[in-house]
């Protein structure tokens with residue numbers, strides 16, 4: 001038993017380093033998508049104190065819209081542009097109908113409202129697009145679907161080209177967001193908002209504009225993750241679960257930390273994959289990815305309540 | 318006319334602390350109890366039992382359990398369904414391992430198991446708060462549902478992976494399984510729900526209730542006036558999980574008749590959360606109002622097209638229902654963040670001073 | 676100097692007893708910030724002891740050390756002649772130490788009466804079972820403690836608002852309800868962190884009267900932080916002066932008023 005837990009998995013890793021690399025790669029692909037979604041959460045949280053539970057359904061909604069538009073005969077790239085327009089419309093609608101009337105309410109109320117948005121979009125999406133699994137328009141978007149085969153350590157490592165594309169696009173989006181947050185006035189206002197709303201307002205950008213903007217950014221992130229994940233698993237409401245994975249990332253990285261979201265996302269993507277392959281499947285009957293990230297985050301927080309990157313705060317009275 | 322508090326002077330603190338200081342409240346409750354205990358069961362159709370009466374009571378109870386934790390003690394939980402699952406599986410194991418045990422006793426005992434597991438998953442609440450804790454409760458949600466699926470002992474190694482409620486008797490009457498009548502099951506549910514509601518009312522209006530509310534409203538101040546936060550929070554997790562577990566056992570044994578692990582997945586947790594929120598966090602009555610709305614709405618939406626002579630499409634009705642519930646949540650949060658219970662309170666206040674508003 | 680073990684009587688006839696609480700060489704740091712640096716002082720039974728000093732001097736931190744909310748890196752807290760082992764705040768409260776907060780910390784979702792009743796929690800012992808049934812001890816306790824809570828409510832003249840949710844109260848009344856909650860605990864030692872901050876003259880006079888009455892009628896020992904020098908001089912028997920985490924003065928109001936270091940550090944500066 002102890003041998004199975006503490007020795008055998010590592011022996012397996014050493015015995016087949018190419019397979020280990022494959023596992024790490026798969027983890028990395030998931031991880032970067034988790035990081036991206038977590039980043040969307042963080043932006044919204046920093047700028048409005050809203051814990052946006054609707055992020056997951058936005059992924060589904062964006063993917064469904066894209067696929068649905070294409071099915072109606074709209075060319076692929078125009079569908080992307082139209083989907084972005086829809087996500088922008090959604091951001092405006094949410095700001096107008098939900099956020100503005102609820103401004104100043106306690107955190108939990110705003111959180112509940114995002115659950116309301118989630119339900120509304122689920123029902124709406126089902127009615128418009130139907131709930132059956134659809135195929136992502138991967139090829140139509142010009143995403144390569146082949147794979148590269150590498151031979152590290154004389155073994156075999158297969159990199160799906162669509163995964164490589166996903167990683168590249170997600171990484172570019174992350175970098176783009178970082179540049180936006182650090183280099184533009186609007187971006188700095190968003191960051192300042194997390195620390196002090198007065199400072200942000202003094203920049204001269206209205207809070208509403210910022211809200212629409214961060215929700216639109218969350219919409220763009222949703223579309224990118226929707227395409228990337230949809231290309232691997234198809235487009236259905238089950239996609240929502242990948243947004244759940246961003247939650248333990250936030251626990252580890254902190255609700256307000258941009259760096260935490262990125263590092264935490266990659267960490268969780270890789271660790272949950274390693275655990276599943278080397279411990280979950282042989283010892284626990286598999287499918288541990290549903291809970292591993294949550295339990296890991298929980299255990300870390302028991303010992304470091306401030307999260308991995310947060311500073312210890314002593315409460316004041 | 319209805320609510321005249323004037324003239325009903327309290328002569329002792331004891332009288333003022335009575336459950337219903339205003340007489341009309343007691344009368345209203347009596348009326349509701351007569352409806353629930355006599356009128357409904359004698360007049361309800363099978364359809365009414367199965368789609369309204371029994372599920373409304375069970376959902377109310379689950380929401381009540383969640384409300385203890387989230388509404389009273391301030392610890393947001395997103396894992397209610399998993400604890401219902403613990404109750405259901407515990408009940409199933411008890412009645413199959415000990416067939417002589419009365420199913421009603423088994424249902425009441427099953428909450429003990431969910432309470433124990435609730436306390437374990439409540440431990441993080443001692444160190445983390447708010448959304449971080451809410452996410453931590455999702456750990457329970459996902460882990461437990463996974464466990465229900467992987468731990469074959471729980472479902473007695475059934476090939477289907479589901480649990481099937483056996484025919485069981487109590488005092489010579491079938492109370493569970495296909496042989497049990499809806500009316501008997503309704504009475505079992507009603508008895509359990511009435512008992513636990515009464516207990517919750519007592520707990521929340523006294524010392525324990527104040528300890529929980531203090532923990533919810535300002536935890537450090539609570540600790541500085543002498544409240545042991547660990548006891549307060551874990552106590553809330555225990556009581557809440559007990560009730561939720563019993564609700565889970567009722568859910569499967571008195572209503573569904575069978576259960577698969579994914580029955581206890583996130584959507585059920587959220588459903589119960591909505592009931593508690595729309596009903597009103599920190600209110601007992603709200604759970605019933607919320608359950609009536611959330612359970613009743615799809616029934617109405619399902620029946621409505623038929624009544625109007627339109628073509629029925631049950632899938633469309635279901636999606637429409639989801640959409641409407643989502644919109645309702647947002648609507649309620651904007652109009653009355655404290656839920657239906659608060660609306661009733663406001664109406665009642667108006668009635669008390671009626672017809673002399675000032 | 677007085678002997679720590681004996682008492683004396685003040686000019687206005689109140690009994691001041693022996694030392695009940697003694698802070699010995701307390702040092703408290705937050706990361707690099709030294710909030711309290713090697714401070715010692717004592718509190719005698721029945722006296723009103725003031726702590727004054729500019730903002731950020733470490734006064735609230737000192738009360739938090741007394742309450743057990745902060746654990747000092749160095750030094751000891753002696754209570755009733757014995758060193759106090761490390762304790763959780765709730766354990767400190769159960770030793771008969773109650774307090775109010777600089778920024779009001781009432782339970783906003785509860786009524787005034789319920790808030791005051793929470794002050795009685797340390798005195799309530801009924802088990803869960805008895806509470807669940809609302810029978811026996813739980814019911815008796817509820818009535819008995821309600822009477823005490825009502826006496827406090829009468830004492831502080833807040834009868835009219837007893838069933839009002841505190842979230843609807845104006846600032847000044849909230850401060851008073853907070854005092855009521857602390858008094859309901861019938862504390863031996865009452866800690867007040869800026870009880871009059873943000874009040875108008877009238878409210879301050881009311882509050883001063885209440886503080887004197889509490890001390891006078893129940894013999895409650897009081898340690899209070901206050902900015903208003905006039906109030907401090909009127910109320911307190913002895914004053915500790917803090918500045919940048921250090922103690923720069925300790926004595927009767929007159930002694931402190933004439934202490935050159937205090938004049939420089941505090942009285943000269945406008946707050």
Ligand SMILES: Nc1ncnc2c1ncn2[C@@H]1O[C@H](COP(=O)(O)OP(=O)(O)O)[C@@H](O)[C@H]1O
Pocket residue numbers: 314315316705708709710728729730731732733734735736737
């Ligand atoms: N919980 C805390 N974390 C970090 N620094 C603190 C904390 N509490 C107090 N301080 C610091 O300790 C110093 C003293 O603060 P405080 O005791 O509140 O002063 P006062 O009550 O005299 O105004 C200040 O520099 C303050 O910033």
Ligand SMILES: [Mg+2]
Pocket residue numbers: 734735736777
């Ligand atoms: Mg202070």
